[in-house]
Amino acid sequence: MSVFFPKAFAPPAARPHRSGAYPGTYPFDAPVLVLDRGRDGEADVAGRDDAARMAALRETVRRLERGGFDALPSSVSPLGVAAIDAVLHEGGLATGALHEILPAVGDGRDSPHDGAALAFASLCLGRFARAEDGTRRQTVPGRILWCRRAGGVFDARPYAPALAPFLDPARLILVETARADDVLWAMEEGLRCGALTAVLGEVFDTDLVATRRLQLAAEKSGVPALLLRRRGAPAATSSGVTAATTRWRVASAPSAPVRDRQGRLVEALGSPRWRLELLRNRFGDPSRADIPSWTVEWNDETGDLAVVSAPVDRSQGPPVERLVG
Amino acid sequence: MAVNAASREAGVRPGQRLADARALVPDLLTAHAEPDIDLDLLETLASWCERYTPWVAVDPLGGALVDSRLPMDATTQSVDRGPTATFGGDGGLFLDVTGCGHLFGPDTEGERAMLADLTGRLARHGFAGRAAIADTPGAAWALARFAERQGALLSPVGGHRALIASLPVEALRLDAATAETLRRLGLRLIGDLLPMPRAPLTRRFGDLLVRRLDEALGSAAEPIQPRVPAPAFRTRLAFAEPVGRAEDIAAATSRLLAALCGQFEKAGVGARRLDLALFRVDGSVRRTDIGTGQPSRDDRHLMKLFEEPLSRLDAGFGVELMMLSAMVVESFEAAQASMPMASGMGAAELATLPGFAAAQAGPVARHEDQRVVQLVDRLAQLLGAGNVVRLSPRASHLPERAVATSPAGLPAAAPGSWARVAALKGTRPTRLFACPEPIDVTAPVPDDPPMLFRWRDLAHRVVRAEGPERLVNEWWRDAPTPGDVQRNPVARDYYRIEDEDGRRFWIYRDGPFNAAADTGVTARWYLHGLCA
Structure with missing residues (x-):
């Protein structure tokens, strides 16, 4: 366990204090603890009291990170896949955070196919909705705001019947704008409103400033935000830095051949498989050098996602973007 | 055709030949009649008149009575410059000012002040007009057009019968032929008609004369149809000095909203549609409206909705009056019940x-x-x-x-x-193209799913395919015409296919392959969606 003062939260002496400079109050006199999670199992050794203290410290850290706002206690909604949830901070996708989902590009050519990414985004939305339904005491299920730019002749809307296995399309409020900037504006309005289950935006391009705004708005209201990028980017060129808490790349993967009861091959399509890569995991284990990736299979019948093979070790590959915040 | 007051004094009459008119007034100015523009102007005026009452209507008779024999100074509001046709010198507006006079003063004083205010403002904007207030629209119409004295323009309550008795029969809004016949019979004034027995009048002149008489006297109802539905709730704010700054207008709007929401509170309703009118000093009216999905009487929320449209409104040289009307309101109680x-x-x-x-x-x-x-x-x-x-x-x-x-x-x-x-689950694509995109296909057997297809210049090798799923047109709709088949085929054979990278597509062929012989249209392949 190491103790130090992060630069941004230095005591007032180190930073001229102006009224209004700090939106809230937080204990300047207390040292800030940054915990290396599970490096050598300290938490296990320390016992139950220490576990409670750890939780309190984590909460303190979270408040500091949220700029002193009296933030809602953050929660996570698990994806439902043990192998993936184990990598994520606190075992799931954080609500009150921005998550980015990129479609993959295959073999260096720019593929417009983001069907798998869209499905994964819907799955995440569904998980957020399910987590919220468990805590909410409202008669009307929370709404999900889906913002996108209408694309004219080449437009391809998300198709509600195909999303139905992931989430109830009746919860969706679909917002279509004429300009790309309005998508971000609508998302921010939705996050500020604070009464939604989740907000999703389909964007082609974005930058650090825009995503930072979304991330802050999500942190403040505790509403999860998803950014579904329409255009994939090759990993080598790193498609711009964003402030997202997690960033996923989703590619289609060849599905398993379908066999009938006698074991003969059937001309049919099996359950869809996706290859998930967690390109960025802000609160993840900083000691990990590789990019966690899984091949998962979506089961239509049960509504479950399951890992079909062990994470692929890609540490030998060229250094790809890696941001640990 | 219309002439202005100066020409009329010189002897020029509508319907005269231009040469004759020129002979009377050598330097006569003429211009072509533009009835559409006149009508627009009249509508603008009507909009402007909504500052007095929401019940404003354009006189439906308008210029129907244009006739050289009518004294042309009898106009409610006439444009003094530029000869005009249909509405020209003869267009009129009806304002239902019941209960509006007290805003200007007590009892008759208020109505007189309102009349003076109306004519004064019109004159400042360059309109020569005449206005009259009477118990019935018919009497007001007659007084405005035919009264000799200015004093008669405000008819005391119940006094319109005596006043219109001295007016010519044309003041009853009759067609020219009827008026002419009446004159020939020696019935020159409305007063001459009043003691006549009704039955012979109806027999001789038809229904219209008696109805007009009744309307003028008030024994038959003649409601005024407002141009826009009259709002149930309205607030107004007049400024001593015209305001032009956006902040001032926004502040005024928020005051109006607060007042209106107070009214809503009492009535137990919420607004669905609000209309804000800015009366500018140049006489034009700028309007903007907002709508809400569900009834609302939260003035801060409504103000937020007004922010953006207000920023687009042009205040011009300044705004002298703002009026906020609730065009559609809904009851909260009804919604709950x-x-x-x-x-x-x-x-x-x-x-x-x-x-x-x-x-x-x-x-x-x-x-x-x-x-x-x-x-x-x-x-x-x-x-x-x-x-x-x-x-x-x-x-x-x-x-x-x-x-x-x-x-x-x-x-x-x-x-x-x-x-x-x-239940359709995986068989449908997660993205559906608004317009299916044509693809080039290589298929081994015409009726089979393709082995290879090109979409947006990229070739995809098909590894697996599932199908076909045949979707035909809805039988309860009209069958597509032969020319329509291309766009709206009779049947589509859908396949779900997976390429070598695992990407899944939803493609279709617009009809069975052998349909080409029947319809003369070759079956083509389209990509309709992207699957998970």
Whole structure:
């Protein structure tokens, strides 16, 4: 366990204090603890009291990170896949955070196919909705705001019947704008409103400033935000830095051949498989050098996602973007 | 055709030949008649007159009575410059000022002051007009057009009978032929008609004369049809000095909203549609409106909706009067008292009917989080109500028709209504193209799924395929005409295919391959969607 003062939260002496400079109050006199999670199992050794203290410290850290706002206690909604949830901070996708989902590009050519990414985004939305339904005491299920730019002749809307296995399309409020900037504006309005289950935006391009705004708005209201990028980017060129808490790349993967009861091959399509890569995991284990990736299979019948093979070790590959915040 | 007062004194009459008129007045100015522009101007004037009362109507008779024999100084409001036709010197406006006079002063004083205010303002804007107030529209029309003295323009309550008795019969809004006949019979004044027995009058001149007489006297009702539906609630704010700064106008709007919401509170209603009118000093009126998905009387929320449209309004040289009207209001109580929300499949299907959805708005609206309702209003105000939608299933097997959108202000389909559609599960694409995109296909056997296809200049090798799923046109719709087949084929054979990278597509062939012989149209392949 190491103790130090992060630069941004230095005591007032180190930073001229102006009224209004700090939106809230937080204990300047207390040292800030940054915990290396599970490096050598300290938490296990320390016992139950220490576990409670750890939780309190984590909460303190979270408040500091949220700029002193009296933030809602953050929660996570698990994806439902043990192998993936184990990598994520606190075992799931954080609500009150921005998550980015990129479609993959295959073999260096720019593929417009983001069907798998869209499905994964819907799955995440569904998980957020399910987590919220468990805590909410409202008669009307929370709404999900889906913002996108209408694309004219080449437009391809998300198709509600195909999303139905992931989430109830009746919860969706679909917002279509004429300009790309309005998508971000609508998302921010939705996050500020604070009464939604989740907000999703389909964007082609974005930058650090825009995503930072979304991330802050999500942190403040505790509403999860998803950014579904329409255009994939090759990993080598790193498609711009964003402030997202997690960033996923989703590619289609060849599905398993379908066999009938006698074991003969059937001309049919099996359950869809996706290859998930967690390109960025802000609160993840900083000691990990590789990019966690899984091949998962979506089961239509049960509504479950399951890992079909062990994470692929890609540490030998060229250094790809890696941001640990 | 119309002439102005100066020409009239010189002897020029409408209907005269131009040469004759020129002989009388050598330096006569003439211009072509532009009835459309006159009508626009009259509408603008009517809009302007809404500062006095919401019940403003353009005189439906307008210029129907243009006749050289009528004294042309008898106009309610006439344009003094530029000869005009239909509405020209003869157009008129009706204002129902019942109960409006007291804003200007007590009793008759108020009405007199209002009349003076109206004519004074019109004169300042360059209009020569005459206005009269009487108990009935017919009497006011007669007085405004035919009264000799200015004093007669305000008829005391109950005094219109005596006043119009001395006016010529034309003042009864009769057609020229009837008026001419009456004159020939020696019935020159309305007073001459009053003691006459009704039955012979009707027999001789038809229904119109007696009806006009009754309307003028007030024994027959003649309601004024306002140009726009009169609002149930309205607040106004007049400024001593014209204001032009955006901040001032915004502040005034928020004051008006606060006042209006106070009225809503008392009446137990909320606004669905508000109209803000800015009366500019140059006489024009700028309007903007906002709508809400559900009745609201939260003035801060409504002000937020006004922010963006206000920024687009041009105050010109300044605004002298602002008026905020609630065009559509809905009762909160009624919304709560309507039927309880039905549940299950039947209700879900019913809910897709527009009428039923509207009827259901109440109970659902009550439970919906107000913050979401206000968010939807804000988004809809800026992006358009049609761009903020909810999705509900529609009973159609055609993929592009299976999703119905409705404004998000209305409630969504009941939870669970998508359950039936969810049975389609993986067989439908996650993205559906608005226009199916043509693809080039290599297929070994004409009726088989392709082995290779090119989409957007990229070749995809098909590894697996599933299909066909044949979707035919809805039988309850008209069969497509032969020319329409290309766009709207009779049947489509859909295949789900997976390429070597695992990407899945939803493609179709617009009809069986051998249909080419029957219809003369070769079957083509399209990509309709991207699957998960």
